[in-house]
Amino acid sequence: xxxxxxxxxxxxxxxxxxxxxxxxxxxxxxxxxxxxxxxxxxxxxxxxxxxxxxxxxxxxxxxxxxxxxxxxxxxxxxxxxxxxxxxxxxxxxxxxxxxxxxxxxxxxxxxxxxxxxxxxxxxxxxxxxxxxxxxxxxxxxxxxxxxxxxxxxxxxxxxxxxxxxxxxxxxxxxxxxxxxxxxxxxxxxxxxxxxxxxxxxxxxxxxxxxxxxxxxxxxxxxxxxxxxxxxxxxxxxxxxxxxxxxxxxxxxxxxxxxxxxxxxxxxxxxxxxxxxxxxxxxxxxxxxxxxxxxxxxxxxxxxxxxxxxxxxxxxxxxxxxxxxxxxxxxxxxxxxxxxxxxxxxxxxxxxxxxxxxxxxxxxxxxxxxxxxxxxxxxxxxxxxxxxxxxxxxxxxxxxxxxxxxxxxxxxxxxxxxxxxxxxxxxxx
Numbered sequence: 172x173x174x175x176x177x178x179x180x181x182x183x184x185x186x187x188x189x190x191x192x193x194x195x196x197x198x199x200x201x202x203x204x205x206x207x208x209x210x211x212x213x214x215x216x217x218x219x220x221x222x223x224x225x226x227x228x229x230x231x232x233x234x235x236x237x238x239x240x241x242x243x244x245x246x247x248x249x250x251x252x253x254x255x256x257x258x259x260x261x262x263x264x265x266x267x268x269x270x271x272x273x274x275x276x277x278x279x280x281x282x283x284x285x286x287x288x289x290x291x292x293x294x295x296x297x298x299x300x301x302x303x304x305x306x307x308x309x310x311x312x313x314x315x316x317x318x319x320x321x322x323x324x325x326x327x328x329x330x331x332x333x334x335x336x337x338x339x340x341x342x343x344x345x346x347x348x349x350x351x352x353x354x355x356x357x358x359x360x361x362x363x364x365x366x367x368x369x370x371x372x373x374x375x376x377x378x379x380x381x382x383x384x385x386x387x388x389x390x391x392x393x394x395x396x397x398x399x400x401x402x403x404x405x406x407x408x409x410x411x412x413x414x415x416x417x418x419x420x421x422x423x424x425x426x427x428x429x430x431x432x433x434x435x436x437x438x439x440x441x442x443x444x445x446x447x448x449x450x451x452x453x454x455x456x457x458x459x460x461x462x463x464x465x466x467x468x469x470x471x472x473x474x475x476x477x478x479x480x481x482x483x484x485x486x487x488x489x490x491x492x493x494x495x496x497x498x499x500x501x502x503x504x505x506x507x508x509x510x511x512x513x514x515x516x517x518x519x520x521x522x523x524x525x526x527x528x529x530x531x532x533x534x535x536x537x538x539x540x541x542x543x544x545x546x547x548x549x550x551x552x553x554x555x556x557x558x559x560x561x562x563x564x565x566x567x568x569x570x571x572x573x574x575x576x577x578x579x580x581x582x583x584x585x586x587x588x589x590x591x592x593x594x595x596x597x598x599x
Contacts, residue, residue, distance in 0.1 A: 262317030288341035297520035305501035307408040313352035315490035322394040338377025339400035350506025387445040395479040402474025
């Protein structure tokens with residue numbers, strides 16, 4: 172089994188940290204700043220500073236992926252990055268480069284200063300009050316428009332790529348400090364990119380808590396699978412509740428449930444996740460959204476229909492329904508209002524945390540880490556290494572070429588068997 176080398180530099184107390192150059196690409200150096208997150212799949216996200224020959228270029232996120240175990244998995248990795256290069260939409264975080272460093276693939280991506288929607292939901296849980304209906308409609312409509320771009324993308328020969336994100340979840344949605352919304356992490360995406368490698372492993376890609384019923388049943392998928400996932404996000408932002416968190420007896424697994432595996436560790440057995448998702452219906456969603464404005468309630472119910480044919484026909488249609496509600500009920504809501512509402516939620520959550528510490532001896536609720544609580548009360552300022560530069564890379568930056576020669580070193584010969592790869596899903 173191949174090991175993944177440490178590509179980071181830990182700070183030693185009392186000793187000034189020396190810049191650590193992870194790697195260089197075409198004269199551009201990428202210096203490690205700090206670790207951001209280690210995901211259940213084993214992927215490590217790092218914040219890095221990008222230095223051009225002529226000076227500082229600003230921050231980026233570098234994702235260290237797992238080592239490909241064979242030729243097919245290595246080829247699939249290259250396909251995934253090539254796919255993200257084709258995505259060009261203001262609501263999708265850019266991918267700039269794939270680099271093999273110390274024998275391990277690293278993806279250089281756009282850095283979006285702000286919070287993930289997952290962190291915002293933690294703030295909501297802490298302050299015990301959901302975000303406004305306008306905030307939910309704004310954020311989800313922005314994501315829906317980004318998904319529509321991906322779903323309808325065609326190749327240079329005008330052939331549809333049939334992209335399905337397969338991991339639409341709060342963790343992969345970023346809210347910038349100016350209210351912008353970005354969809355990230357297309358590494359679990361399905362597509363019909365020519366030459367794509369397919370296997371038959373029964374793997375459910377992405378966060379299973381936001382997987383569609385048809386994905387959990389291993390049925391053919393289309394873009395409407397992403398709409399169900401986005402419907403779960405809309406439900407959670409509107410109500411602060413997810414169907415999997417309801418405290419009731421676990422339903423029996425569906426009798427026709429095929430054998431499936433999750434991509435990473437899960438906090439609930441996958442059979443129970445599938446059983447609970449199969450129980451999500453109009454009655455349950457209407458009950459959960461009983462305090463939601465009627466127009467948004469109807470949108471949520473439709474997005475979460477069990478049958479894909481009963482959902483919105485496209486992400487564009489879902490975005491249109493939400494935009495229409497905003498025009499009628501919150502015509503002035505936009506980026507600035509969304510950014511201000513997130514800041515207010517952070518202040519209220521921090522106030523409740525401070526009060527809880529005073530009353531309960533300084534205990535932190537599980538929903539909000541001490542780092543997130545500290546960030547919530549701090550003013551947003553550029554990191555010290557930026558020198559006042561814009562923290563968002565230039566949207567006109569061109570993606571750098573894939574390091575194919577370096578990737579050839581990541582695994583053995585072509586006949587090496589695939590261990591972990593795509594799940595074999597085919598489009599409808």
